[in-house]
Amino acid sequence: MADRQNWAPLEVSPSSVGAGATPHGLVDHLRGIGDLTGLLAREKAVVFRGFHVTPAELDEVLDLLLPNRLAYVHGNSPRTKVGKNVYTSTEYPPEFTISMHNEMSYAHQWPARLAFFCDQQPETGGATPVVDGVRWLAALDPEVREAFAGGVCYRQNLHGGRGLGKSWQDTFETDSRAEVESFLDGTGASWEWTAQDSLRVSQVRPATARHPITGAEVWFNQADQWHAAGLGDETAAALYQIMPEEDLPQSVTFADGSPIPAEHITQIRDRGLESAVDVDWYTGDLLLIDNVLVGHGRRPFTGPRRVLVAMSD
Structure with missing residues (x-):
């Protein structure tokens, strides 16, 4: 892993892991990872790009990334529940930046992992910035x-x-x-x-x-x-x-x-924003983060943008 000053999320693509460029290729890759917890502790955040995941395969992928999906109980952000403990990302107007934060760090218990899924990429902007909490x-x-x-x-x-x-x-x-x-x-x-x-x-x-x-x-x-x-x-x-x-x-x-x-x-x-690394979105991408080691936010955007989020202990 890169040093903290040059840290960026690990990017996993079909070519980098020898998998098919399909949702099932990602599922097969995830099933072959022996220690996802250890991988995430080392890398802090992982982007899965180029597997062309659609909402039809999302549950199968999330079941592997988030073994125990949690409800967003006592959450303070405006969201809409759209599936089995799957929610829209924070519903603030697109012209605003959402500052860096660890999900539910104000609560007595917070999720250990978050997974974001890009159902529709924006026309411009809309990256999810992520920040190494030690650096922040x-x-x-x-x-x-x-x-x-x-x-x-x-x-x-x-x-x-x-x-x-x-x-x-x-x-x-x-x-x-x-x-x-x-x-x-x-x-x-x-x-x-x-x-x-x-x-x-x-x-x-x-x-x-x-x-x-x-x-x-x-x-x-x-x-x-x-x-x-x-x-x-x-x-x-x-x-x-x-x-x-x-x-x-x-x-x-x-x-x-x-x-x-x-x-x-x-x-x-x-x-926090100055120390962050932007993760740009393309439809079908996923981002998995360790919710203690990494904070996240949102950059302004134009055009329709739909990013879903789920969490796990």
Whole structure:
């Protein structure tokens, strides 16, 4: 594997592995990999390109890449479920960049792997940038790393069907309060039902994590995506005019409740994107990433773009 400064995902093509340039060629190749977990721990991310996978073969491929597909329960991004624990990628307008993040790093339990599938490539742009979490951590100023040493506190305000942001029903994929309460009881989060069938959740999490196999310490939080400053000055100002920060659909502070400076947030966001490697999409491609070692995002695009995502423990 290349050194960290020159790291890029491993690209697997039919010619590089002596397989047929078909979905079944990819399936046969994946069945022949003895230790996919070890491969992913070494390479961090793998692109499967040129196998021309279609939605008809996607389940068979995902069953090999993700042995235990997970539901997107307690996920905060807007998505649509389109198959057996298969979802659209984050549904934000195409002109916006989605900053780097590790999926559900704010939660008590996160997926170990993510697989992305390009069902339709965009006309222009739309790459999925991926960043080595060790490099992202090293790119931050020492005072920023020190400020986050105690962790962060994430807060969610989930409405009951009408309001800004996601509802608790969509977030937890259930209409049952009892099921939500049972789930939250096992997460270490604090929560309360508020007026108009809304739910407020608060949880303290670390700012970094260590990979269970390699032991590498990586930047592993979504402070820049939960903080209004990560949305840009104009958007942040508009939100603060509508409601106080504690009433926003999501917000974040340091673990002790003290505010995170906006300049820390913009540094985290910008240096993550600057340290990233773009994975361009062609219809039928797949990208598999280790969700602890690698963060991901999205570049702006034009034309229709459909990238699906699934996750596994």
